[in-house]
Amino acid sequence: MTTTHTITVEPLGREVECREDQSILDACLRSGVWLPHSCTHGTCATCKAEVLDGEVDHGAASSFALMDYERDEGKLLPCVACPRSDVVIEADLDVDESIPVHPVEDYTGTVVELSEIARDTVRLVVELDREIGFNAGQYLKFQVPARDGMPAVDRTWSIASPPTEPRRLEFHIRNVPGGRGTDGWVFCGLSAGDTVAVSGPYGRFVLKTDDDRPAILVGGGTGLAPLKSMIRHALEDGASAGHLTLYQGARSREWLYDVEFFRSLAARYPDRFTYRPCLSEETAEDCGADAGAYGFGLVTDVIAADHPTLSGCVGYLCGPPPMVEAALKTLMSRRLFPRDIHREDFFNEGDKASGGVRSPLIKR
Ligand SMILES: Cc1cc2nc3c(=O)[nH]c(=O)nc-3n(C[C@H](O)[C@H](O)[C@H](O)COP(=O)(O)OP(=O)(O)OC[C@H]3O[C@@H](n4cnc5c(N)ncnc54)[C@H](O)[C@@H]3O)c2cc1C
Numbered sequence: 322m323t324t325t326h327t328i329t330v331e332p333l334g335r336e337v338e339c340r341e342d343q344s345i346l347d348a349c350l351r352s353g354v355w356l357p358h359s360c361t362h363g364t365c366a367t368c369k370a371e372v373l374d375g376e377v378d379h380g381a382a383s384s385f386a387l388m389d390y391e392r393d394e395g396k397l398l399p400c401v402a403c404p405r406s407d408v409v410i411e412a413d414l415d416v417d418e419s420i421p422v423h424p425v426e427d428y429t430g431t432v433v434e435l436s437e438i439a440r441d442t443v444r445l446v447v448e449l450d451r452e453i454g455f456n457a458g459q460y461l462k463f464q465v466p467a468r469d470g471m472p473a474v475d476r477t478w479s480i481a482s483p484p485t486e487p488r489r490l491e492f493h494i495r496n497v498p499g500g501r502g503t504d505g506w507v508f509c510g511l512s513a514g515d516t517v518a519v520s521g522p523y524g525r526f527v528l529k530t531d532d533d534r535p536a537i538l539v540g541g542g543t544g545l546a547p548l549k550s551m552i553r554h555a556l557e558d559g560a561s562a563g564h565l566t567l568y569q570g571a572r573s574r575e576w577l578y579d580v581e582f583f584r585s586l587a588a589r590y591p592d593r594f595t596y597r598p599c600l601s602e603e604t605a606e607d608c609g610a611d612a613g614a615y616g617f618g619l620v621t622d623v624i625a626a627d628h629p630t631l632s633g634c635v636g637y638l639c640g641p642p643p644m645v646e647a648a649l650k651t652l653m654s655r656r657l658f659p660r661d662i663h664r665e666d667f668f669n670e671g672d673k674a675s676g677g678v679r680s681p682l683i684k685r
Pocket residue numbers: 359360460476477478479480492493494495496497498499500501502503504505524543544546547665666667668669670671672674
């Protein structure tokens with residue numbers, strides 16, 4: 322039997338039981354004790370906390386997210402650290418009372434749709450064995466099965482459907498050449514009818530439904546997924562939010578997807594939603610009669626041209642880390658404060674090896 326230890330989370334004084342092969346974050350989230358986190362794989366440093374007492378194994382913490390001197394000072398990344406004794410940690414809790422906490426649980430899902438929607442991109446729809454509670458913008462972990470002598474691994478994909486559809490969940494997944502979860506599984510053998518093991522919900526990149534300021538949502542590639550959940554939740558479910566403007570960035574039209582869906586939402590909710598698909602490697606001439614439907618250039622250039630100022634707005638940025646970083650700079654140059662910018666970087670295992678830590682000033 323695996324040894325279990327007690328984790329005390331200060332300043333709450335809450336105690337949770339954690340197995341030696343379980344991360345401290347996982348034990349806390351499953352017990353309904355919220356700790357800040359974003360990537361859950363030791364790359365972003367969002368969860369960094371302090372060990373006040375006890376021993377931990379730092380697991381797969383990136384040496385960029387948790388430097389050697391920080392380990393010596395008693396810091397840890399609870400998303401990958403496992404206990405080796407009873408442990409007391411102190412976390413920067415910064416709890417947003419307006420966001421419900423849904424404890425993490427395990428679910429079994431059945432793949433009901435797996436279809437190509439753009440170049441190297443699929444829509445995966447999974448029917449869970451029971452309902453899951455989550456906030457618009459959160460994600461699930463999928464267990465990628467062991468294969469060719471390699472052990473099972475977890476991969477994280479954002480939920481693209483709204484919380485009002487608690488059993489049938491949609492995901493958008495981009496193939497990453499050489500990637501275990503995509504190239505080696507979703508794009509290589511997974512098919513309708515298969516069973517998948519998932520857990521969740523995770524993440525704090527969620528639509529703030531107590532904030533009615535206009536929102537600029539920027540999604541690069543499959544970074545659209547959590548934004549689609551937020552937009553559908555606000556428009557179709559009537560969740561409170563200000564005017565939403567979606568910037569969807571892609572190189573060319575073959576990489577864009579759900580264009581008709583968002584166009585029809587914009588037509589249905591003209592006072593609440595604006596849709597701006599942007600193409601960085603195609604021109605107005607390439608698009609001919611359809612040119613008026615797109616912005617041309619990098620999504621950041623289109624935003625900058627559209628808005629001399631964004632003062633009084635909030636931002637939600639999601640996708641590949643370089644795009645998120647560039648969009649952050651653009652929004653800040655248009656007078657958005659860091660505290661009003663929320664971001665989700667789609668860090669992968671390569672980012673863990675090469676570093677991927679963001680400014681601690683920025684909301685995740
Ligand atoms: C919060 C969050 C939400 C996300 N949501 C989505 C989503 O909705 N849709 C989506 O498409 N993606 C999403 N991602 C990204 C996703 O989790 C995966 O990282 C992505 O799908 C690639 O997974 P993979 O297993 O195929 O690739 P990985 O196995 O992670 O490999 C990625 C790349 O890194 C290289 N690599 C692997 N290991 C190493 C190493 N040790 N050193 C150097 N290079 C290495 C691989 O060769 C490959 O090129 C999200 C990420 C996060 C953090």
